[in-house]
Amino acid sequence: MFTDTHCHLNRLNLEKYNGELTGAIDAMKEANVTRAMAIMCDFAEYDTIYDIVQSYSSDSLTLGMSVGIHPCEDLDVLKSATVERLVDMAAADHVWAIGETGLDYYWSEENKKEQQASLARHIHASQTLKKPLVIHTREAKYDTIDILKAEKAEHGIIHCFTEDWETAKQALDLGFYISFSGIVSFKSAQSLREAALQVPLDRLLIETDSPYLAPVPKRGKPNEPAYVPYVASCLAELLNKSQEEIGQLTAKNFENLLAQYV
Numbered sequence: 680m681f682t683d684t685h686c687h688l689n690r691l692n693l694e695k696y697n698g699e700l701t702g703a704i705d706a707m708k709e710a711n712v713t714r715a716m717a718i719m720c721d722f723a724e725y726d727t728i729y730d731i732v733q734s735y736s737s738d739s740l741t742l743g744m745s746v747g748i749h750p751c752e753d754l755d756v757l758k759s760a761t762v763e764r765l766v767d768m769a770a771a772d773h774v775w776a777i778g779e780t781g782l783d784y785y786w787s788e789e790n791k792k793e794q795q796a797s798l799a800r801h802i803h804a805s806q807t808l809k810k811p812l813v814i815h816t817r818e819a820k821y822d823t824i825d826i827l828k829a830e831k832a833e834h835g836i837i838h839c840f841t842e843d844w845e846t847a848k849q850a851l852d853l854g855f856y857i858s859f860s861g862i863v864s865f866k867s868a869q870s871l872r873e874a875a876l877q878v879p880l881d882r883l884l885i886e887t888d889s890p891y892l893a894p895v896p897k898r899g900k901p902n903e904p905a906y907v908p909y910v911a912s913c914l915a916e917l918l919n920k921s922q923e924e925i926g927q928l929t930a931k932n933f934e935n936l937l938a939q940y941v
């Protein structure tokens with residue numbers, strides 16, 4: 680029933696599963712995580728992620744992937760993400776979205792111009808294919824919103840949302856969905872929880888961003904998609920709903936997002 684809208688399935692720490700991805704996949708099934716989107720950050724990852732999606736999709740687990748270049752990638756990788764290449768790679772049905780793209784001035788301040796150009800190209804690929812964007816933004820909220828507006832992006836996810844309500848509101852006005860990760864469960868994230876309270880229930884998504892950012896009570900441990908119900912629990916408490924209700928409504932929202940252009 681739970682959908683993890685953002686996980687890096689090819690990067691999981693599999694120590695506790697003796698190095699076998701099957702262990703993490705079985706844990707997902709046990710936790711009732713029935714769908715997940717595996718996120719690509721670099722062209723070099725495509726084949727590995729594609730193999731995972733093909734090998735582990737089953738009746739009880741629907742897997743898809745994204746195609747895109749993370750803003751923190753090297754300059755030459757960012758430049759190689761042409762619209763043509765993205766469209767070509769992302770056309771197939773197992774590719775659900777374009778990203779993760781976006782802007783990150785925290786880790787990669789010096790690449791600003793190239794990040795912005797790359798984000799614009801990802802938006803164009805998304806428009807050509809009518810597939811949603813997966814947007815990463817860090818220390819760059821104004822430029823991110825400006826570029827989404829200027830390029831007329833209207834369809835996608837602000838992933839691992841950590842910004843203020845004003846930014847959420849602007850993204851929502853453009854038609855975007857807001858995805859919360861384990862960060863929303865961190866003690867220090869009070870203002871983020873306040874923003875989450877205002878997001879309309881039909882635009883809310885949940886994700887792990889695994890292997891990063893494990894939610895409470897697993898904080899500090901390697902994260903995995905099987906932990907996405909903990910993110911649901913945190914939002915459930917906040918919104919006065921059951922964990923199951925949050926699982927169901929966020930799964931439905933993701934379905935709506937994918938179907939929006941069809």
Ligand SMILES: [Zn+2]
Nearest residue numbers: 685718779888
């Ligand atoms: Zn990510």
